[in-house]
Amino acid sequence: MKPLIIIYGSTGTGKSDFAVELATRFNGEIINADAMQMYKGLPIITNKLTAKEQRGIPHHILGSIELDEDPWVVTRFKREATRLISEIRAREKLPILVGGTSYYLDGLLFDNKLVEKEEQESPEGWVSNRDQLSDKYPILKGPPDAILKKLREVDPVMADRWHPNDTRKIRTSLEIYFATGRRASDIYAEQRSRRESKVANQDPTPRQNLGEILLFWLYARREALDERLDKRVDKMVQNGLLDETKEVYDYLQRRLASGETVDRSKGIWQSIGFRQFEPYLQALKETPESSELRKLKQAGIEDTKTATRQYAKYQVRWMTYKTISSLREEKLLDRLYLLDSTDIHRWNEEVLAKGVELARRFLNDEQLPLAVDISETARDVLTDSVQKSNQQATPCRKTCDFCNKVFLTEELWQTHIHSRKHHKVVRAAKKRSLVPAHYAPPRALVAVDTHMSEGHSSGNESSTSLNPP
Ligand SMILES: [Zn+2]
Known part of the structure; x- marks a missing residue:
């Protein structure tokens, strides 16, 4: 064993x-x-x-x-x-x-699930020179709508797979098409069947x-x-959280000052307890005597608690x-x-x-x-x-016509139609008499593969993301 x-x-x-x-x-x-x-x-x-x-x-x-x-x-x-x-x-x-x-x-x-997803979402494996590609196909530099429209023409399967707001994934799929002359959906289907036959051949x-x-x-x-986490943040502050945060902040400033570009969207820059204190640290650097400082520090603590x-x-x-x-x-x-x-x-x-x-x-x-x-x-x-x-296992693609949003899982759809925001939009629409008193439930569209589906919504509803925090 x-x-x-x-x-x-x-x-x-x-x-x-x-x-x-x-x-x-x-x-x-x-x-x-x-x-x-x-x-x-x-x-x-x-x-x-x-x-x-x-x-x-x-x-x-x-x-x-x-x-x-x-x-x-x-x-x-x-x-x-x-x-x-x-x-x-x-x-x-x-x-x-x-x-x-x-x-x-x-x-x-x-x-394979997540590895497959990673491969699909990063164009590197397929597209060697993205700048060159977008010079050749200017549509890649165009507005998101135009890119989606083009993708729908050449590869409707992929166009349906992504949420309309997911500009990056939509562009990637189109880039793959231009770079390889093949539909991304075909490439993925082939990969999948190769993997499946491997399993069938009893590779461990x-x-x-x-x-x-x-x-x-x-x-x-x-x-x-929640209560425990709040207390923990207080204790972290007592134990020197702010010194550590300042250390990270100073390090970031040094790198920026030396002309480096720093991708702040991931890694340590996204850690809870750093981001939340940035306004405070900024103020501390500029006016160390400011009366605002205490307020900013307190706000940083509260934000850290909320984020945690x-x-x-x-x-x-x-x-x-x-x-x-x-x-x-x-x-x-x-x-x-x-x-x-x-x-x-x-x-x-x-x-x-x-x-x-x-x-x-x-x-x-x-x-x-x-x-x-x-x-x-x-x-x-x-x-x-x-x-x-x-x-959630029931794959779906549902559109809320009132809010003009797309949902790729039943769970997100349910959360949305029960959200305060959605009800507010529906009420406002009724007031303007754009809809009859008993509105028909929004239409359900084609089913999509849940493996690749990621729930998306802007505003109050929480969405799930497959990126590490
Ligand atoms: Zn809605």
């Missing part, structure tokens, strides 16, 4: 501590799967365990990349994690993955190489978690709508155990004791209990998540 333990969970649920507890008991080594914790330094911003808290357990991929590096793409993570898993096993120890970034864990577990899939898997989901109910809570919510949504449906497809759902970390005072009984017992049985190849029988929270949340992921 080649066992592997994987721990999912949102920020603030205690998964890093839990991983250390398992590693000390079962002779394990930990592989970090948190995109921000991969960066060197910044222990406060990224909530890294201190050396003392790591208790001598090796932590791989933790603090291993420089601040100016991009976060790893999923392919890279997969490669490194797979290598580490076999190295740890060669030392006759138990590999334990813990994240943070479900995008990485899913990438490792569900093989990478997941089989992962061995026997036990999955944990550390979960805390919303209100309790939103991030935790996003992590749970990812679990519910992506990881759980993939686990089901891969027939791994019965290996997912939710541990309830809602009440921090009961952490030892609810998380530690139950988790350790499950791991012990798993490693001894004893029978495991049903996941829904672990706790009341486990029953509630798992049942609810499976139901929601069912809903």
